[in-house]
Amino acid sequence: MSIIEWIELPDLGDDRGSLMVLESNKNVPFKVKRIYYILDAKPDVPRGFHVHKELVQLAFCIKGSCNMIMDNGIEKQQVRIDKSNIGLMIPPMVWHEMHDFSEDCVMLVLASAQYDEAYYIRNYDEFMNEVNKPFIHPLSDVMSSTIGQKTKIWQYSVILPKAVIGENCNICAHTLIENDVVIGNNVTVKSGVYVWDGITLKDNVFIGPCVTFTNDKKPRSKQYPDEFPKTVVEEGASIGANATLLPGINIGKNALIGAGAVVTKNVPENAIMVGNPAVIKGYV
Numbered sequence: 614m615s616i617i618e619w620i621e622l623p624d625l626g627d628d629r630g631s632l633m634v635l636e637s638n639k640n641v642p643f644k645v646k647r648i649y650y651i652l653d654a655k656p657d658v659p660r661g662f663h664v665h666k667e668l669v670q671l672a673f674c675i676k677g678s679c680n681m682i683m684d685n686g687i688e689k690q691q692v693r694i695d696k697s698n699i700g701l702m703i704p705p706m707v708w709h710e711m712h713d714f715s716e717d718c719v720m721l722v723l724a725s726a727q728y729d730e731a732y733y734i735r736n737y738d739e740f741m742n743e744v745n746k747p748f749i750h751p752l753s754d755v756m757s758s759t760i761g762q763k764t765k766i767w768q769y770s771v772i773l774p775k776a777v778i779g780e781n782c783n784i785c786a787h788t789l790i791e792n793d794v795v796i797g798n799n800v801t802v803k804s805g806v807y808v809w810d811g812i813t814l815k816d817n818v819f820i821g822p823c824v825t826f827t828n829d830k831k832p833r834s835k836q837y838p839d840e841f842p843k844t845v846v847e848e849g850a851s852i853g854a855n856a857t858l859l860p861g862i863n864i865g866k867n868a869l870i871g872a873g874a875v876v877t878k879n880v881p882e883n884a885i886m887v888g889n890p891a892v893i894k895g896y897v
Contacts, residue, residue, distance in 0.1 A: 618702040647724040654714040661710040669725040670703040677718030684708040686744035811841030821854040
């Protein structure tokens with residue numbers, strides 16, 4: 614989706630001249646609570662350099678023109694505001710800068726809230742940290758504070774306090790991640806997966822829906838080993854839906870585990886494993 618959105622006002626004028634009307638929640642897509650204008654801006658002195666946390670604005674150059682740089686932390690675009698009846702929407706969490714004002718520029722800005730400095734971020738690094746912070750769904754239960762930037766954790770997921778999760782991961786709904794778990798960067802864990810103590814998922818691993826990990830070779834109720842066996846899924850490996858992994862095995866780099874496979878022993882790099890018990894059917 615483009616970060617540039619224009620709002621065009623109809624010209625209600627006649628042979629006497631133009632007439633533009635601005636109405637809250639009609640041709641202006643929010644309730645206007647503040648109006649201000651900028652004039653006599655110096656052409657070589659830029660302005661802006663901030664972001665609004667929640668505030669929405671709509672900017673028109675009712676006379677003259679200026680360049681506006683819009684940056685949402687993922688993409689950056691520059692546009693020229695130069696028509697009195699076409700305004701630029703400035704949504705929340707978009708860094709914006711105004712450059713190259715014409716000498717006659719008069720900019721009119723409508724805002725959805727009264728001025729409050731708490732609504733602003735004026736440091737670009739702080740803005741990027743806010744943009745890239747993990748998304749944690751309000752219906753999840755996340756107790757760990759060690760979660761990388763851009764990671765998304767969806768509803769009904771439970772993350773215990775000592776779990777470590779890297780950057781840009783996608784932890785889907787209805788998952789559980791215990792304490793002694795390390796998950797690398799760019800990892801996908803689909804729904805219905807429980808990642809038990811002793812399990813490591815390295816960078817770029819894909820875990821399909823309802824994959825079953827185990828961490829106790831001789832499980833008994835209310836009896837716990839001194840240390841759980843270590844299971845490691847190496848970088849780039851993929852495990853298909855409903856596969857089962859016995860405790861204490863290593864899945865090699867870029868290996869591909871077929872759906873429903875039961876993996877009972879170490880898997881070499883690049884191996885394709887299928888069946889119960891899983892056997893090598895080729896290499897990727």
